[in-house]
Amino acid sequence: MNTDPRLQRPRMPLTELPTGAAGRVCALDGAADVCQRLREMGFCESAIIQKISGHSTLLCQVCDMRVALGEGVARHVTVELIRG
Numbered sequence: 001m002n003t004d005p006r007l008q009r010p011r012m013p014l015t016e017l018p019t020g021a022a023g024r025v026c027a028l029d030g031a032a033d034v035c036q037r038l039r040e041m042g043f044c045e046s047a048i049i050q051k052i053s054g055h056s057t058l059l060c061q062v063c064d065m066r067v068a069l070g071e072g073v074a075r076h077v078t079v080e081l082i083r084g
Contacts, residue, residue: 021084
């Protein structure tokens with residue numbers, strides 16, 4: 001495993017992912033029912049997400065579909081920046 005901090009990608013809540021950027025889901029946190037619902041919508045660990053727009057409501061592309069998430073729910077998704 002490579003532990004060089006220069007090669008690690010920044011991690012952040014989905015709410016902080018810049019508009020137009022893509023990220024890979026690293027973790028889901030929060031209540032079990034919230035995490036389960038996120039997984040059902042395609043926000044599972046290692047899924048690629050593109051943030052299309054939004055602040056209080058985020059529009060994201062995941063699994064070839066667009067999904068709107070409220071800011072409170074989007075905070076439960078931790079992503080690593082892969083493009084953007």
